[in-house]
Amino acid sequence: MIRKFISQLNGGTTIDDIFLVQNKDLRTTKNGSLYIQAQLSDRTGTIDARMWDASTPFFESLGDDTFLRIKGRTEIYQNKIQLIIKQILKTSQEDIQLEDYLPSTEQDVNKMFSELKQIVSSIKQPHLKDLLALFFSDKDFCKRFCSAPAAVQYHHAFLGGLLEHTLSVAKLGDIIAPLYPGLNRDLLICGIILHDIGKISELCYERNFHYSDEGQLIGHLISGVLMVEERAKQIDGFPKTLLDLLRHLILSHHGEYEWGSPKLPMTLEALALHYLDNIDAKIHAFNKAILNDKDPNDNWTNYNRMLERKLFKKSHNYI
CATH class of the missing domain: 1.10.3210 (Hypothetical protein af1432)
Incomplete structure (x- = not known):
C-alpha cells in the first residue's frame, strides 16, 4: 500500500498509516466523556488528530510509544484539515522507515x-x-x-x-x-x-x-x-x-x-x-x-539571520 503523506491529504481521505506522534493528551469534553488529542507528523508536516470515546486504560496502554498505526478519516474543521481517529494500534520497529518521518x-x-x-x-x-x-x-x-x-x-x-x-x-x-x-x-x-x-x-x-x-x-x-x-x-x-x-x-x-x-x-x-x-x-x-524562500519571483531572499545578509537567487540565470 502506498503511503499517504500529510502534505497530500485532503478532507475525506481514509487513513491507515504509521505516524510519528509528537504529543498526545487525554482530555475531557463538556459532557464529561474522554477523548485523545494528538499531533501527528511525517517528513512533510503535522496534522491535529482526535479520537472520541476514549478511556483512561486505553490511553495508558499506549505508553510512551512515538510511532503508532492510525486508522481514521480526515475532515475539514474551521478551514483546517484534521484527522478523526477510529483505531490506534501498536507497531513494531521493523515496520518503521525513519526517512518517512x-x-x-x-x-x-x-x-x-x-x-x-x-x-x-x-x-x-x-x-x-x-x-x-x-x-x-x-x-x-x-x-x-x-x-x-x-x-x-x-x-x-x-x-x-x-x-x-x-x-x-x-x-x-x-x-x-x-x-x-x-x-x-x-x-x-x-x-x-x-x-x-x-x-x-x-x-x-x-x-x-x-x-x-x-x-x-x-x-x-x-x-x-x-x-x-x-x-x-x-x-x-x-x-x-x-x-x-x-x-x-x-x-x-x-x-x-x-x-x-x-x-x-x-x-x-x-x-x-x-x-x-x-x-x-x-x-x-x-x-x-x-x-526555502517563499517568493519565487523575487530576485532576493529575505534577510537571513544565520548568514547575516540577503541572498541573490538568480546568478545561475546569467551563465
Missing part, C-alpha cells in the same frame, strides 16, 4: 558510502589506514555514521547529512591536495573523514533532531577526539605526534574561538580542513535558504 538526504546513501570507502582505501600511511579500518569495520559505527544528520538546523540537517557532508569535504580535499605540495594528503583526508564523527553521539534523531545529553555536556569535538583515542590505543606503535596532529585537526576545524573552536588551526592540514568544511557548510546553507 524525518528529512532525509536526496542522495543514494549506499552509493555515497561506497565512494567514501574508496577514498578511505586510498590512504597509504599505515597507522592512519589501520585507524580508519577500525572505524569502518565497525557495523554499528557505519550504521550511525550513514544515518546521522550533520546538524540540527544549520547545514545538512537531515538523515544521511553527516555522510553527505563528509564525502563532499573529502572530495574537496582530494582536489586541493595536489595543488599544495606542503600538505600531507593522507593526514588531511583522514582528518576530514573523522572531523565530525562525534556527531553520531552529539545528535539524536529518533523522532526529531536535537542534542543528546553528551552533545550538550561535551560536544562533538571532544567526543570525536575520544573516539579516535580509543581506537588509536588498539594499534601497536601509533605515533604520539601523529595522534596529536589528528586530534588537532578535529579540535580546530571550527577555525575561530567565537565559533566554538578550542584551538585555532596551526598546521596546513588543519587550516585546509577548516576552510573546506566551511565552504561545504556555507554553500549548502546558501542553497537551502534560496530553495
Whole structure:
C-alpha cells in the first residue's frame, strides 16, 4: 500500500498509516466523556488528530510509544484539515522507515558510502589506514555514521547529512591536495573523514533532531577526539605526534574561538580542513535558504539571520 503523506491529504481521505506522534493528551469534553488529542507528523508536516470515546486504560496502554498505526478519516474543521481517529494500534520497529518521518538526504546513501570507502582505501600511511579500518569495520559505527544528520538546523540537517557532508569535504580535499605540495594528503583526508564523527553521539534523531545529553555536556569535538583515542590505543606503535596532529585537526576545524573552536588551526592540514568544511557548510546553507524562500519571483531572499545578509537567487540565470 502506498503511503499517504500529510502534505497530500485532503478532507475525506481514509487513513491507515504509521505516524510519528509528537504529543498526545487525554482530555475531557463538556459532557464529561474522554477523548485523545494528538499531533501527528511525517517528513512533510503535522496534522491535529482526535479520537472520541476514549478511556483512561486505553490511553495508558499506549505508553510512551512515538510511532503508532492510525486508522481514521480526515475532515475539514474551521478551514483546517484534521484527522478523526477510529483505531490506534501498536507497531513494531521493523515496520518503521525513519526517512518517512524525518528529512532525509536526496542522495543514494549506499552509493555515497561506497565512494567514501574508496577514498578511505586510498590512504597509504599505515597507522592512519589501520585507524580508519577500525572505524569502518565497525557495523554499528557505519550504521550511525550513514544515518546521522550533520546538524540540527544549520547545514545538512537531515538523515544521511553527516555522510553527505563528509564525502563532499573529502572530495574537496582530494582536489586541493595536489595543488599544495606542503600538505600531507593522507593526514588531511583522514582528518576530514573523522572531523565530525562525534556527531553520531552529539545528535539524536529518533523522532526529531536535537542534542543528546553528551552533545550538550561535551560536544562533538571532544567526543570525536575520544573516539579516535580509543581506537588509536588498539594499534601497536601509533605515533604520539601523529595522534596529536589528528586530534588537532578535529579540535580546530571550527577555525575561530567565537565559533566554538578550542584551538585555532596551526598546521596546513588543519587550516585546509577548516576552510573546506566551511565552504561545504556555507554553500549548502546558501542553497537551502534560496530553495526555502517563499517568493519565487523575487530576485532576493529575505534577510537571513544565520548568514547575516540577503541572498541573490538568480546568478545561475546569467551563465
